Amino acid sequence: MGNKTAGQSSDSPSNSGDQFSSIGFIASAIGSAIGLGNLWKFPYIAGKHGGGAFLIVFVICLIFVGMPILLAELSIGRGGRGNASTSYLKLSGSKLWARSGFLSIFASFLIMCFYSVVAGWTLYYTFTSFTGSLYESTNFSEHFSQFTGSYGPIIWQLIALLICLAIIMRGVSSGIERFNKILIPLLAIVLVILMVRSLMLPGALEGAEFFFKPDFSKITGESVLDALGQAFFSLSLGMGAMITFGSYVNKKQSLTAATLAVSGGNILYALIAGLIIFPVTFTYGIEAGQGPGLVFAALPAAFEAMPFGSIFGGLFFGLLAMAALTSAVSLLEVNVAYAISKWKWSRARATYLITFIIFLISIPTSLSMGGILGDYKLWGYNLFDLIDYVASNILLPISGLASTLFAGYVWKYAAEESGLTPLWQRGWIFLLRYITPILVAFVFLYSVGLLNIF
Ligand code: PHE
Secondary structure (H helix, E strand, C coil), X not given: XXXXXXXXXXXXXXXXXXXXXXXXXXXXXXXXXXXXXXXHHHHHXXXXXXXXXXXXXXXXXXXXXXXXXXXXXXXXHHHHXXXXXXXXXXHHCCHHHHHHHHHHHHHHHHHHHHHHHHHHHHHHHHHHHHXXXXXXXXXXXXXXXXXHCCCHHHHHHHHHHHHHHHHHHCCHHHHHHHHHHHHHHXXXXXXXXXXXXXXXXXXXXXXXHHHHCCCHHHCCHHHHHHHHHHHHHHCCCCCCHHXXXXXXXXXXXXXXXXXXXXXXXXXXXXXXXXXXXXXXXXXXXXXXXXXXXXXXXXXXXXXXXXXXXXHHHHHHHHHHHHHHHHHHHHHHHHHHHHHHHHHCCCHHXXXXXXXXXXXXXXXXXXXXXXXXXXXXXXXXXXXXXXXXXXXXXXXXXXXXXXXHHHHHHHCCCHHHHHCCCHHHHHHHHHHHHHHHHHHHHHHHHHHCCCCCCC
């Protein structure tokens, strides 16, 4: 146990020496973290739990659970220099740990099967908002359910997958890194433009107040668990993404700086997303706590009513699309890296085959959202929700727990690899041993219904 050096001298077989530069690594990790979770999910769960108070709980979860695990996963990847499964194997020599790593790869595969569907929706909404055809409809929530219930999304998810394929084929530095180095600043620029526009709306103050003024009476046990789950998902933890990216970076890179940049960037983007969405909802009388339909079913009505709304809407959905694609790329890379080292496939072959399989599975996933497969339910879930549930609520916490326990108890050189100063190392290991696993276990038990305390 605790083998430090195995595998360190050689490059990961999954990338044959192809590595990130420091800035490319940080941009790509931020790209993975910032996704639909920040811009689509965060605003509606914050809306559901009363805005400001939820924001505070979310930040606390990010600091005490998200950041320690993020640093652990990046360290495991760089220390093990392999994919999300072999990194564990190299560092511990144990097949059991390798299997727990495999779970995270499987989770990323499953997530990709519905994430690509939603990424497709964002592309469709971007396109139809810019052309104006989105605004021909009179009832946007009906339009949304008609669209998701049709065959149309299959084409759009194929486009999303082909974009990911084109990037992953080019490899780490000229594919993933280059894409993220362009998209992340672009994302920031569009985000700021939209925020400024949103804050000029008459309901801006009310919206900002709702988002920032904490109303702790709205915080329940469920809000805390939602915040924890959200911190997890939005930092791309438990899915092998950060382990895989960590394996593509050299020893000179400070992992603590990367952890701070990714977590800080993640909070910032979620904050700005709220500052875009809530002024719009308050100005146009849209219910902020209405759930997943908030962005697709409700916001177009506001864009329609706004001067130059189709441009504003197009930019907004374009922003979602860019954020979704940079995350999807990291999910695909987790699988491709695994296939390359496990079956010795070429990158091209691995990328084609895996993308194709994901596409095949995402067809029924898409059709289960109100389409012909909408009535087929397993344990009360349609396929889309079932995949989301299994991956997000079961596999993710289990593999997140595994990385916490591994860095906290098993891998003796975790603290050294993390690059923290000795005092911070002690704090970090303490969190990984005694705090983080307990909180993650709570989320898990709660989300599978074994803990009905609320
Ligand atoms: N972090 C992404 C988001 O917030 C989702 C994601 C999870 C992406 C895991 C990659 C890996 O949307």
